[in-house]
Amino acid sequence: MDIAAALKQYGFVGSLANSIPELKRILTRAAAGSWSADEFSRAVQDSRWWKNSADAVKQYQILKVTKPGEFKAQRDALVAKARTLAAEMGVGLGEGRGSALGHLVDMAQLHGWDEATLRQSIGHQLHGARATFGGQAGEVQQQIRALYYDMGVPYSSYTVNLSVRHVLEGRGTVAGVQASVAAAAKSRYPALAAQIDAGHTVRQVADPYIQAKAQLLEVAPDTVTLQDATVRKALTWVDTGTGHHTLMPLWQYEQQVKADPKWQRTKNARDDYSALAHQVGRDFGFVT
Amino acid sequence: MAATQAQQSAIDWFRALLTSWGIAELVPDASKLVLQGLGADSVTLALQQTKAYKKRFAANDLRVKAGLPALTPKEYIDTEAAYAQVLRQTGMPKGFYDSRDDFTSLLARDASPAELLQRAQTAARLFLTGPAENRRAWFSFYGGDGPDAVSHGIAAILDPGAALPLVEQRRLAAEVGGGALAAGLPTSRAQAERLAGFGVSGEQAVAGYGQIARDLPVEQQVAQRFGETVGLGEEESATFLADPVARRKKQRLAESEAGLFDRSAAASATALSRPTVGQY
Numbered sequence: 001m002d003i004a005a006a007l008k009q010y011g012f013v014g015s016l017a018n019s020i021p022e023l024k025r026i027l028t029r030a031a032a033g034s035w036s037a038d039e040f041s042r043a044v045q046d047s048r049w050w051k052n053s054a055d056a057v058k059q060y061q062i063l064k065v066t067k068p069g070e071f072k073a074q075r076d077a078l079v080a081k082a083r084t085l086a087a088e089m090g091v092g093l094g095e096g097r098g099s100a101l102g103h104l105v106d107m108a109q110l111h112g113w114d115e116a117t118l119r120q121s122i123g124h125q126l127h128g129a130r131a132t133f134g135g136q137a138g139e140v141q142q143q144i145r146a147l148y149y150d151m152g153v154p155y156s157s158y159t160v161n162l163s164v165r166h167v168l169e170g171r172g173t174v175a176g177v178q179a180s181v182a183a184a185a186k187s188r189y190p191a192l193a194a195q196i197d198a199g200h201t202v203r204q205v206a207d208p209y210i211q212a213k214a215q216l217l218e219v220a221p222d223t224v225t226l227q228d229a230t231v232r233k234a235l236t237w238v239d240t241g242t243g244h245h246t247l248m249p250l251w252q253y254e255q256q257v258k259a260d261p262k263w264q265r266t267k268n269a270r271d272d273y274s275a276l277a278h279q280v281g282r283d284f285g286f287v288t
Numbered sequence: 289m290a291a292t293q294a295q296q297s298a299i300d301w302f303r304a305l306l307t308s309w310g311i312a313e314l315v316p317d318a319s320k321l322v323l324q325g326l327g328a329d330s331v332t333l334a335l336q337q338t339k340a341y342k343k344r345f346a347a348n349d350l351r352v353k354a355g356l357p358a359l360t361p362k363e364y365i366d367t368e369a370a371y372a373q374v375l376r377q378t379g380m381p382k383g384f385y386d387s388r389d390d391f392t393s394l395l396a397r398d399a400s401p402a403e404l405l406q407r408a409q410t411a412a413r414l415f416l417t418g419p420a421e422n423r424r425a426w427f428s429f430y431g432g433d434g435p436d437a438v439s440h441g442i443a444a445i446l447d448p449g450a451a452l453p454l455v456e457q458r459r460l461a462a463e464v465g466g467g468a469l470a471a472g473l474p475t476s477r478a479q480a481e482r483l484a485g486f487g488v489s490g491e492q493a494v495a496g497y498g499q500i501a502r503d504l505p506v507e508q509q510v511a512q513r514f515g516e517t518v519g520l521g522e523e524e525s526a527t528f529l530a531d532p533v534a535r536r537k538k539q540r541l542a543e544s545e546a547g548l549f550d551r552s553a554a555a556s557a558t559a560l561s562r563p564t565v566g567q568y
């Protein structure tokens with residue numbers, strides 16, 4: 001019996017065997033020995049391929065060989081789904097040969113991935129240490145950046161984007177990132193530990209200091225950040241009397257802000273000096 | 289540190305104000321404090337700790353040590369101005385007892401301008417406008433010699449360290465003594481202070497000692513005739529204090545003297561009208 005006759009005799013298993021080297025060798029031996037269909041089937045089931053391949057992989061290969069039309073339709077559907085998910089998640093997968101999209105769809109079809117696994121794998125394709133993402137990745141990126149910003153914890157784009165990738169991969173959550181940023185904030189601002197534990201952000205606690213500086217220097221409040229040296233000093237102040245970390249008294253903080261040469265150029269400064277002379281005049285009894 | 293525009297205008301403003309308040313010497317320190325960026329309360333406190341402030345308002349430390357409240361700069365300066373006005377008003381020579389150091393002493397002792405006025409009037413009455421005999425009596429009683437004697441005398445009266453009632457008593461004593469000297473009579477600090485203590489005024493002393501100067505030589509001759517003595521002290525007691533013993537003595541001597549004249553007259557008349565020979 002030649003191979004062509006064997007393929008006819010052994011049906012779709014024979015066709016499958018023709019595409020897998022180990023099975024092809026069995027097919028060759030079966031044709032030479034004029035094995036019955038049962039003998040051929042048993043030999044295939046005893047093969048390493050059969051024993052070591054997952055059912056999904058075997059079905060994938062069977063479908064690919066036996067129902068190429070259905071196989072293609074299934075793949076096209078997966079491509080569409082992967083594209084949609086990638087767009088939602090803000091992950092660029094590329095197109096065409098050698099693209100991440102093709103690879104992911106192959107893997108998804110081969111291993112019969114569910115949507116969660118597909119999402120996770122798409123998330124893994126998020127690259128770019130400094131990139132600004134779109135879609136869900138962009139939202140998560142924004143959230144994580146805001147966490148760092150509001151907690152006054154310095155961050156790099158790499159750290160943020162890595163966290164975004166972990167969240168998209170399902171290996172982490174925004175809440176988890178929040179907890180670790182809060183821990184870093186407590187270490188950076190020991191005086192604020194209780195307030196951070198109570199759910200306040202460092203930015204909220206620092207707001208009076210930010211507003212005071214903005215008013216004194218006559219600048220927009222959003223230009224004064226938690227990384228501002230004077231604000232940071234106010235939040236990490238140590239009371240020399242008790243030796244404890246605490247918030248700097250606002251009056252003392254205002255004095256420090258006024259030590260900034262920029263303050264001298266403000267209308268506030270002129271008003272302050274005018275009030276100063278008035279106060280001294282009153283203290284000296286010359287002004288009532 | 290170079291001043292910013294705002295700081296410089298604050299310094300200029302301070303200079304103008306402090307100068308107008310009469311305390312321009314505080315400008316350098318005030319400027320430094322402005323440059324340090326101190327707030328209003330801090331500037332006042334810091335300014336009060338400067339050497340210039342402590343020197344300018346030197347009496348305040350002395351007042352506080354003496355349990356008196358410190359004066360504000362305005363109160364201090366106003367009081368100094370009132371002192372100066374009092375001294376001018378009473379004719380004290382310019383530059384005399386009107387330095388800041390002199391005022392420091394007055395302020396440290398909480399002397400009011402009214403008290404200074406009283407002292408200055410006393411000093412003027414005694415040393416500038418009153419009779420020279422009064423000054424001589426003062427110098428004799430309380431010391432004073434040479435060209436600065438008047439200055440020292442005035443200073444002694446203005447000195448708030450000397451209690452005002454004591455100063456007044458000395459002035460009265462000097463006027464009583466001056467009254468004696470004016471009448472050409474000797475005087476002593478003890479007697480003059482005693483008479484002043486009894487309320488004898490300068491005018492009464494002038495009148496009284498004038499009378500004593502007229503009476504004393506006659507009464508001393510009369511007393512001598514009767515083997516007695518009369519002294520200035522008895523005359524002063526009788527004249528100024530209405531001392532009954534002294535007055536009775538004066539009266540008795542006068543009557544004795546009058547009786548002597550009556551008897552003389554009677555004797556003369558009898559000699560002329562009655563025979564004196566062979567009647568006994």
